[in-house]
Amino acid sequence: MKSVISAKDIEELLRKGGDPGSLPADAILTPSARDRLRELESPNSHKPSAPAALSPVVKPVHSKSPKAEIEAFFNSPAIHALKEQLCDVGRRLWQREYVDGNGGNIAIRVGEDIALCTPTLVSKGFMKPADMCLVDLSGNQLAGTNKRTSEILMHLEIMKRQPRAVATCHCHPPYSTGFAVAGLVPPTCMIPEFEVFASVAIAPYRTPGTPEMGQLVAELVDKHNTILMANHGVVSWSHNNVEDAYFKMEILEAYCRTVLVTAQLGRPAQTMTPPQLQDLLKIKQSLGIPDPRHGLKECELCDNNEWRPGVTCAVPGAVNGNGNGTLAPDSEAEALVQAITEQILARSK
Ligand SMILES: [Zn+2]
16 A cells, blocks of 8 residues: 655654655655655755744643733733734635625634634724634633624634644635535535545534534534534634634635536536545545545545536537537427427417
């Protein structure tokens, strides 16, 4: 079986004094592993690995720490940097029209039982670091002058149920939300990025901001990192950082849009084969991204039975003999259309 090499594996190899040139020629390289090898080939670019969510110089606090310590923590440069990241992600959500009005909210775990989050009633496109709030995992506000988002309970339920979740992002991107309104998880095996980075499930509708909504989403975060919320929107979590949680939104939204375009072209989608998907799932597993299909047999992958592309205008018929794949008109269907048209015209006289 081919082995999957991630950027972490390459770092490990370098630390042990190994030679990246000795990697098996048929190994599958993750995209970040490929980037790392390219960096190593150009001798002057030694990019440091991604910074951790918090620098170790900040004294950690928890929800029961003295008020003064919590305030000092909340106003520290390290937390300020995370507040700026929340503003940056919020701006990108708004610019891409993934949020509307004061919709959407974002959170970052900054301690064992505390999280930084966006405020309520503010457009995500125009937030300032001073707007951010600090809460405990029950949603009680610990610091910040603005009131925390009313949907924070959902983010906190995800963090409680999924200890690896360091950041969460919620918004209402129209194409993905369309699938959520239809109660449909997008079909699979069409685009590699979607297969590698997102694992989608759908949670039933409940009133936004209620503990019940949060619990229903949290039940899915063991095996999924991107949850469609029926008749509402999407929420994602990341084990890396807040930008990565946001990336899930871009990937899902672009995917849902592509699937809808595909469905309108009047031809069945060409999906990847189960062995091709299996290769992608190996990369996904090496990146630490959950997926309920990890460990399934190949014949159980790429099951799109629930996917029924809505409308195709072409009448199903024989493919033209000219080999260009265009559909030839079906004479029986044409005769039927003609008969119905005549009847309608006769009645309208
Ligand atoms: Zn919402």
